[in-house]
Amino acid sequence: MTREQGVTRVVIAGGGTAGWLAAAALTRQLRGQVAVTLVESDEIGTIGVGEATIPTIRAFHALLGLDENAFLRAAKASFKLGIQFEGWAREGDSYIHSFGALGRGTWMAEFHHMWLEAHAQGFGGELSAACAEHEAARAERFATDENGSLNYAYHLDAGLYARALREQAEAQGLVRIEGRIARVERDGASGDIAALVLEDGARVAGDLFLDCTGFRALLIEGEMQAGWEDWSHWLPTNRALAMQTRAVGPAVPYTRAIAHDAGWRWQIPLQHRVGNGLVYASDFLSDDEARHRFLGLVEGEPLIEPRLIRFTTGRRKRVWVNNCIALSLASGFVEPLESTSIHLTMIAITRLLQLFPFNGSTPALARRFDDLAQRELERVRDFVMLHYVLNQRPEPFWQRMREMELPASLTERIAVWREAAHAWQGADDLFRVDSWVQVMLGQRLEPEGHHHVARLMPPERLRQALADMQAATAATVAKLPTHQQYLDRHGGVAA
Numbered sequence: 001m002t003r004e005q006g007v008t009r010v011v012i013a014g015g016g017t018a019g020w021l022a023a024a025a026l027t028r029q030l031r032g033q034v035a036v037t038l039v040e041s042d043e044i045g046t047i048g049v050g051e052a053t054i055p056t057i058r059a060f061h062a063l064l065g066l067d068e069n070a071f072l073r074a075a076k077a078s079f080k081l082g083i084q085f086e087g088w089a090r091e092g093d094s095y096i097h098s099f100g101a102l103g104r105g106t107w108m109a110e111f112h113h114m115w116l117e118a119h120a121q122g123f124g125g126e127l128s129a130a131c132a133e134h135e136a137a138r139a140e141r142f143a144t145d146e147n148g149s150l151n152y153a154y155h156l157d158a159g160l161y162a163r164a165l166r167e168q169a170e171a172q173g174l175v176r177i178e179g180r181i182a183r184v185e186r187d188g189a190s191g192d193i194a195a196l197v198l199e200d201g202a203r204v205a206g207d208l209f210l211d212c213t214g215f216r217a218l219l220i221e222g223e224m225q226a227g228w229e230d231w232s233h234w235l236p237t238n239r240a241l242a243m244q245t246r247a248v249g250p251a252v253p254y255t256r257a258i259a260h261d262a263g264w265r266w267q268i269p270l271q272h273r274v275g276n277g278l279v280y281a282s283d284f285l286s287d288d289e290a291r292h293r294f295l296g297l298v299e300g301e302p303l304i305e306p307r308l309i310r311f312t313t314g315r316r317k318r319v320w321v322n323n324c325i326a327l328s329l330a331s332g333f334v335e336p337l338e339s340t341s342i343h344l345t346m347i348a349i350t351r352l353l354q355l356f357p358f359n360g361s362t363p364a365l366a367r368r369f370d371d372l373a374q375r376e377l378e379r380v381r382d383f384v385m386l387h388y389v390l391n392q393r394p395e396p397f398w399q400r401m402r403e404m405e406l407p408a409s410l411t412e413r414i415a416v417w418r419e420a421a422h423a424w425q426g427a428d429d430l431f432r433v434d435s436w437v438q439v440m441l442g443q444r445l446e447p448e449g450h451h452h453v454a455r456l457m458p459p460e461r462l463r464q465a466l467a468d469m470q471a472a473t474a475a476t477v478a479k480l481p482t483h484q485q486y487l488d489r490h491g492g493v494a495a
């Protein structure tokens, strides 16, 4: 059944990372089918953070047809093999959640079960010693490498990235309109959005509207009143201070996430500067104290004044209402610990292309889109919460985090891991088994049991198998240049 009016005009409200990602993807993938217009306000500006990514970005860049070297040059990007968590379980602890596979398992049980058996027998070294991404990150080495073996993502300059996406989208026919959206015009009969009306009176009409206005959520909430589900009882951090500094040493190929008494601090090395942020819960740390502490902690000459960003964790109850779809910050936000927001935006855009309402928005399409987005975000929330709840720190903030009531889905995960070292990647899960394992063990949640698959082989064979895997990994990593050398050599990185 087709509706009378199809979608031939897409209007994107907002030109942050989300708006420009959507613009670049739609103009490339639906060329000739839809006309795309983007409205943004330079005066309002963008959130100016969001500079760490996960490996799925490379698949999205392939969809955009974005060449890696051109991207590295344009966004002054560096490479990322994972996140180093410092002080999360206890002060002085450090572990890396890498993007790699921990080792080879069998169909019956994953690698970590074998390692746990070896560990119980008193050998086997470190869990991550057979994981190339982990070992390369620790050695600060990197190459995209002839064998293409490392699974990696990027750190990028958000402003430069948006500019590069804009150039591509405009070259593909996108029309950009500068101006402030003053109000939204609705169709009286259907309730659909008919047009955005700008402060200067200009009217931007369309068939489908993408709300990329960030936390303002001008269309999806301001006009369509989709509703908000608050998650701050589970993730109470609600402020970030962000500041850029000059680098004081070589760029490391991982994000640093350093716990403090009321939250954590990020360090993201780029080619030309370092991005820093202090995330905290305002119930446990005042803005003045946070600023004072932040300025004392950041290394390197500040390039800008610290900027205060307020946020609330949670999600929009519906992200597709009538002919309005919210993307990225307008749709919800789980705090930035695992750098998932840009990924979720890319997945939402990919899904929009797959479910594109060529014949007009329908409730069924909207429900399907909503359902997939909601379940995916819940799983990400659980994974992010895991870092917080498994802590042994003494401060009131951390005490509150480990004593709170958890979502049932997370309680179950923790119980199954604790009893038998089982972790899983469900259909809606972004994070793989090895991610759950690295974080659970990194947060000191030692399982009481594990699968006995490794007892099917003599201890000597298990010892040899682990030693061989670890030696092969060490040999691979030893051949890699340092991350900084690789950056200096590739992508026309200078200036």
Ligand SMILES: Cc1cc2nc3c(=O)[nH]c(=O)nc-3n(C[C@H](O)[C@H](O)[C@H](O)COP(=O)(O)OP(=O)(O)OC[C@H]3O[C@@H](n4cnc5c(N)ncnc54)[C@H](O)[C@@H]3O)c2cc1C
Binding pocket: 013, 014, 015, 016, 017, 018, 019, 039, 040, 041, 042, 044, 045, 046, 047, 048, 049, 050, 051, 052, 053, 158, 179, 180, 181, 182, 212, 213, 214, 215, 216, 218, 240, 277, 309, 311, 327, 328, 329, 330, 336, 339, 340, 341, 342, 343, 345
């Ligand atoms: C502290 C913090 C750290 C983060 N770190 C990461 C990270 O490491 N990795 C990651 O993946 N994500 C991260 N994120 C999320 C990431 O920043 C966002 O996903 C990304 O920047 C996309 O933002 P956006 O485009 O939705 O919103 P914004 O960047 O806020 O853009 C909104 C756009 O809407 C426009 N607009 C608003 N109102 C109007 C109006 N009335 N008229 C016209 N235009 C208007 C603005 O001008 C702007 O162009 C972080 C977020 C926060 C808060």
